[in-house]
Amino acid sequence: MKTLLTRWLERAAQSHPDAPALMAEGEIVSYAALRSAVPDWLPERVANLLKQPELPGHAELLIATSGSTGAPKTVMLSEANLEAAVLTSRSRIPLAPGDVWLACLPLQHIGGMAIFYRCAEAGAAVLLHRGFDAARVREDMERHGVTHISLVPAMLARLLEAGAPPAGLKHALIGGGPLSLGLAQRAHQAGWPICPTYGMSEAASQVATLAAFPPDWREGMVGLPLPGVSVEIVDDDNRPVQGEGRIRVRGPNVMAGYANAAHEPGHGLRDGWFVSGDRGYFDARGNLVVLGRHDDVLVSGGVNVHPAEVESLLLACPGVSDVAVTGVSDAVWGDRIAALVVGSVDDLQEWCRDRLPSHLRPRLFVAVAALPRNALGKLERKRLPALARAMEKPC
Template identity: 45%
Template sequence: MRDEVHLQAAANPDRTALVDAETDRAWTYADLDDAVAETAGRLAALGVEAGDRVAVLLETRPAFVRLVFAAARLGAVLVPLNARLSREELVQQADAVSPVLVVCGADTDANADALSPPAVSVDDSQQVRSLAGVDPAPVDPVASAWTDTRLLLFTSGTTGAPKAVRLTYGNFGASAVASAFRLGVLPDDRWLCPLSMYHTGGLSVVLRSALYGTTAVLVRTPGFDPAAVRDALGDYDCTGVSLVPTMLDRLLEAGGCPETLRFALVGGAPTPPELAERALDAGVPVCPTYGATETASQVATLRPEQVPVRSDSVGRPLLGTTVTALDEDGEPVEPGETGALAVSGPTVTPGYVSADATTDRFCEYGLLTGDRGWLDDEGFLHVGGRQSDQIVTGGENVHPAEVADVLRDHPDVGDVAVVGVPDDEWGETVGALVVPAPESGRAALSVDALRSVCEGRLAGYKHPRVVAVVDELPRTPSGTVDRAAARDCLVGDT
C-alpha cells in the first residue's frame, strides 16, 4: 500500500489532517502530503533508501508526524527512540538496530550527535546538520506490502536489555480496524494526542487518524499540562483522547472534558476502578484498555457503558484478537482461573529484531505478554499483575535488574533490591531497599546519593524515589529476594 497521507490527499485533500495545539496551525491532507513529500525528498538526498532504518529522536510534534509518513513513502523503516533516555541507553538502542541516519531536534541534538550514524536536525542546530538545508531529491512513492516492516519500536525486555519490536503495515492496519469496531469512527472525529510518539499509544493516534481520514490534534511533549489538554479538547472539539491513568486523574482535577468527547482511551498502566468510576461521574467516557507494543497498541478495551458493572476489567479482546490464559505447563486454563496471558491475531508482531527474543516470547497460543490474568465466563479480560518484576511508573516500563546494576556501582552499596512502590500519582514509583557496604554508614545512602549514581546512565523516571536501608535483604526459603517483603519495607518507609 502507499502511505496513508498520500492516499488521503487523493481522496480527501481538503479534510483537516493535523492540528498543532501549541501554535494553532492546521494542515489539510493536501498540505500534509506536500510537507511529507518534501521531507521524503530530503531524506532521499541524504541517501535513505527502501529498507534502510531511520531513527528519530524527538518528542511529539508535527515534524515527527512528517517523518512517520516520509519514511513510509521511501519504504524505509522508522525507529523511534525514547527522547527521555540517557545517552548511554540511546547508544545501546541505536547499536541494536544500526540506523543509517538519526533525525533529532534542538533539544536532542547533543545526544543524537553522540550516536554512530550521522544526525540531522529538524530545527536550526549548532551541533548537527539542519534537515531544512538539504535540497530534496525526486521521490517515487513506494508501495509497501502488508507484511513489510514499517517501524521498530523499543520495549523493555525482562532482563532490561533493549528489544526492538518489528511492526508491519498489516499490524497497524489490523489495529486501526479493530479499534474502530470498538470505539467507532465518524468523519469529523478529532483525536487528541498528549502522549509521546515514541510509544505505541501516541504513534497509533497519528497512524489511525490518517488511515481513517480524520484529524489528529497534537499537544506537544515532554510533560503533561492538564489545563492545556483540557483547553485543547474544548478548543478543537475533540471526540477522542489517549491518556495514561495519571493523566486522567490530573485532567479530572483540572475540570474534566468537553461534551464532544466520545471516548477517553486509558492505558499504559492499570486503570484503578475508582478512577474509572470517578471519570464517569465527571462525564468523561472512559475506556480502560490493555495493550502492548508488540500488538500495535490495544488488545482489549472496555466501553464506557460497561464500566459501572465491569470496572475491574479491561473489556473483551478486540476484533480478530484472541487472549488465552495458560497454566505452568502452557495449557489453557478454565474461565475464571488465573494464568499467563498469551495473545494472537493480526495485530501481533511477527517478532523481534533479535531471533533469540522471538523464540522465548512465542508459543502455540501466540505472544507471551509477561502478564497474568483471567477471562470470565462472558469473555471479559481481567489483568492480574505481571509475571516479571517490571515496574510501570506513569506508563513507562522500568526493569528492577537494570536499576539495581547501576546502584551497585555506588561505593557505599553492598546489596540492593529494586521494586515498585505503590504511588497515588504515578501508579508505581521506583523503590530501593539497600544494604550498606562493609564499613559504610547509612547516612551515605540517601535518595539523592543513589540518584546521583544514576545520572547520565538511566532515564530520570528510572531513578529511585524511595529508599530504605536495612542490615540484610529479605529472602525466600530458596534464597531469592522476597520482593513482597522488600516492597512492604519500602511502603512502611514512605
C-alpha cells in the first residue's frame, strides 16, 4: 500500500524533478531526491490497520483538530479532499515553481501539513522551521527568498517587532484565531501582504481567503468562499438565515467524517454539510465575516457579547500586548465580562471606562504573565474562567 505522500512526491518528481522541494537545517533537497528518500510502502502492520475496517470514501489521512475548545477529534480526509483543497487554494493564492513557502506551524495540524501538499502540487519549495523564532524566521525569509508564509496572529505580532518583510514576500496567510484591526493595520502599513483566511481541519484547510488586504477591512473579514466551496449561515435548527448565525460548509474538500469505532461514513456531517462551531455572516459584497465561536458567546445583562469583539477593542489600548475575554458566572449579570491582560491592568481599566460602551466593558480585570495558548497559538478558552476567578480586580 503506497502512502499518500509517496504518490504526491512521485507526481512532483515527474513534473519538477530538479526543483527544490525541502529546505531544512541548511540543506536543500530536490523533489527527485526527496522521493527517493521516502519509503515506497507503508509497513504491513500500518497498512492492515487502514484496511480493517476499510475507511469510508477512501480516506487516507487521519488528522487531529486543534482541540482549542475541547478534546481533539480525528478528521478523515481522502486524497480527493486534499486535491480539491490544494487546487482551490491555488486559485486564490497563486503558487508556482520558484516560490518558497516558509512552514513554521505545527505539522501535525492541517495548517502546517497543507503547505507540503500545496507546494508538491505546484512544484514550489517548503522552508521548514521547527517551532517559531521571530528573529530566525525573519532572517531566513530574506536569505531564502520566501514568497509565502502562514502565521497565526501572535506570530505576526512578533514578526512586526523583527522588522519589515522582505521585498519578495507575496502572501502572508493569517489564520488560526481572531486578527485584530490594530494588528492588521500595523502589518499592512509596514508592508506585510497579509491575507486573512478562515479554515479548519474538516475542510482540509482553507474555506475562505482574502487574496489582498482591502482598505475597508474589518475584523473577521476573510473574503469570498474559495471556488467550489459552499458556505451558508444557519440558525440553531440548521436552517439558512440572513444575517448572523452558524457557519456551515460543503464541498469536495470537506472530510468524509470524524473517525469513530465503526469508521461510519458521514459521522459529524449533516446531509453532506459540516456545521462548524463558528458564528458569522456575509457582508454586502459576499465576504464572509467570522465573529467567533458559537459556544464562546457571553450573555451579560441580557445582551449577547462576542469575546473576540471585546478583545479587539482592548488590544487598541497602549501598553496591552495580549488580552483574552471570558465570562465568570454571576447571579445578577449572568456572565460577568472578565479581561485577562498581559500589560498594565490599571491603564486598561481607565482606558476602557471612557471608550467602551457599557455592555462591552469588562467588570473584572486579571493581570497575567501570558495567556494559555496551544501549539497553534489558539487561546485555550476553557481555561480562562478559572484564571479569571483566581485573581479578581473589579472594574
